[in-house]
Amino acid sequence: MRKLAGWNTHLEEVLEVVNGRIALVTGAYKGIGYEIARQLAAKRLHVFVGARKVTEGKQAAESIAAGGRSAEFIEIDVTNPESIQAAARAVASRVDHLDVLVNNAGILDDTKGIDELDDDTFLQTLATNTLGPIRVTQAFLPLLKRGSGASIINVSSGMGQLSEMGETYPAYSISKTALNAVTRQFAAVLRDQGITVNSVCPGWVKTDMGGPEAPRTVEEGAETVTWLATEGPRELTGQFLRDRQTIPW
Numbered sequence: 001m002r003k004l005a006g007w008n009t010h011l012e013e014v015l016e017v018v019n020g021r022i023a024l025v026t027g028a029y030k031g032i033g034y035e036i037a038r039q040l041a042a043k044r045l046h047v048f049v050g051a052r053k054v055t056e057g058k059q060a061a062e063s064i065a066a067g068g069r070s071a072e073f074i075e076i077d078v079t080n081p082e083s084i085q086a087a088a089r090a091v092a093s094r095v096d097h098l099d100v101l102v103n104n105a106g107i108l109d110d111t112k113g114i115d116e117l118d119d120d121t122f123l124q125t126l127a128t129n130t131l132g133p134i135r136v137t138q139a140f141l142p143l144l145k146r147g148s149g150a151s152i153i154n155v156s157s158g159m160g161q162l163s164e165m166g167e168t169y170p171a172y173s174i175s176k177t178a179l180n181a182v183t184r185q186f187a188a189v190l191r192d193q194g195i196t197v198n199s200v201c202p203g204w205v206k207t208d209m210g211g212p213e214a215p216r217t218v219e220e221g222a223e224t225v226t227w228l229a230t231e232g233p234r235e236l237t238g239q240f241l242r243d244r245q246t247i248p249w
C-alpha cells in the first residue's frame with residue numbers, strides 16, 4: 001500500500017481494504033457524480049466526494065462509505081478559486097497523492113437561443129463547466145503527479161461535439177466544446193508525465209439536469225468514466241469517449 005500522510009489508525013485500517021488508489025470527484029453529492037464516486041469506491045478506491053453543499057456532501061460520502069467502502073466529503077465550489085485552493089490543501093493534508101480526478105460538476109442554465117443569449121448565463125456556464133475544470137486540475141496537479149499513472153477525466157457532453165452542433169443550449173454546448181479543448185491541452189502537457197486526460201460523454205442520463213425523459217440510468221452514465229479511471233488502456237489520452245469508444249469532436 002502506498003504511503004498516506006496523516007491518516008489515523010482507523011483510516012489506515014480502512015485503507016488496508018482498499019487498493020491504495022485515491023480519487024476526487026467534483027459535484028458528487030447527486031446525479032452522475034454521485035454514481036461515479038459510488039462505483040469508484042466499489043472498485044476499492046478511496047474517494048473524496050466533492051460538493052459545494054456541505055450537508056448534502058457529507059450525507060453522500062457517508063452513504064457511499066456505508067458497507068465498508070472508503071469515502072469522505074471534501075468541500076469544493078469549482079467556480080471559487082479560494083474554495084478550490086482550500087480543497088487542495090485539505091486533500092494534501094490527508095493523502096500524499098491522487099490517482100483519479102473526475103471534473104464532473106456542471107450546470108445547464110440555458111433558456112434562450114444564441115441570438116438572445118445573455119452575458120450572465122454565458123459567463124456563469126463557462127466559469128463552471130470550462131474554467132472550473134482548468135482551475136481544479138491546476139490545483140490538484142502536484143498530487144496527481146505523485147499518483148501512479150494518474151487519470152483526469154472531464155465529464156463533457158455530446159452537445160459539445162462540433163460535428164453534431166445545432167442550435168440547442170448554446171452556453172452549455174459551447175462550454176463543453178471548450179472543455180474538450182481543455183482536455184486536449186492538458187493531455188498534450190501531461191503526456192510525458194504518464195497522466196492521461198480524456199473527455200467522456202455520459203449520454204442522456206436521468207438526473208436533475210437530464211430530466212425524467214432521459215433514456216439512461218446514472219449507472220450507465222457513470223460506467224465509461226469508472227472504466228477509464230480503473231482499467232482503461234493507459235495509452236488512451238486526449239480523446240473524447242462515449243460507451244468506451246472514441247467519438248468525433
Ligand code: NAP
Nearest residue numbers: 027031032077078079104105106157204205207208209210
Ligand atoms: P446534476 O444532477 O444537475 O448534478 C450536477 C452536479 O454539479 C451537482 O452536484 C451540482 O451541485 C454540481 N455543481 C454545479 N455547479 C457547481 C459548482 N460551482 N461547484 C461544485 N459543484 C457544482 O447533473 P448531472 O446530470 O449529474 O451532470 C453531471 C455532469 O454530466 C455535468 O458535467 C453534465 O454537464 C454532464 N452531462 C450530463 C448529461 C445528462 O443527460 N444528465 C449529459 C451529458 C453530460 P449543486 O447542487 O451545488 O449545484
